[in-house]
Amino acid sequence: MMRFVVFAAVFATVTAEVILTIHDCGSHDAIINSIKVDQCNAEPCIVQKGKDYTVHVNFTATRTVQEAHNVLHGGLGFISAPFPLQPENACQGSVTCPIVAGQTYEYVQTMTCPTFAPSIAVQARWEVKDEHRQDIFCFTTKLQIHS
Template identity: 85%
Template sequence: MYRLVVLAAAVALATAEVILTLHDCGSHDSIINSVRVEQCDSEPCIVHKGQDYTVHVNFTATRTVQEAHNVLHGGLGFISAPFPLQPENACQGSVTCPIVAGQTYEYVQTMTCPTFAPSITVTAKWEVKDENKQDIFCFNTRLQIKS
């Protein structure tokens, strides 16, 4: 019995993820219901250079949009640097366009922490923009980048 409890605890820790505290930074075309990162078990999320991280955003569209584009920036004070996301076109990922008002979606995006990133704590600004460059959704979260 003891071994079963230890095994269950180990599996729970290995699959741990945290629902991030939401800091909406100007969602225009939706309401964010939740944000979680699979490989994150506390805030700020600790991300290691060269490793993949998967973000899930559950959102409800408030306006129908035809296009969706991924944008991610890492910021430290007034300095902000882009982090490329592939594909740039979010409609080629987990969300099918058009995004229809009133429907709820599960946006899933995997990113690789760049190996060139400095080992610091940054504020990540994650946006998905519509065809008019307005935020379908936008949120900020803190990331601690490590080697």
């Protein structure tokens, strides 16, 4: 069964929160408790090429995993293109591994919208995968890329 969660985004310089809709796309090893994105104040989130955006995901692990890997794709219909995330190893960021079942974590990742990205609406698919390449958590949301 598909689960929908609410995506709360806080614009970095404004105190008001904007509620965005996201879709859990197959979280296997965690339950997403909340998500917010800095620098996003409307739906779809408008991202500027070359600018940084920070995602905060509060999640509770349902299974202990040894590794965590960042994966982000932007899709248009059946076409999907990877967006680079650094570091690729999520354990080198805000989450330390192993990720232990029953514990709650705050995953924080900053990404830069690539300057080569076309100025279009895309469906973003953000995944953090375990050592078996299964989704620890996964969510999708709509983005509008601008120059």
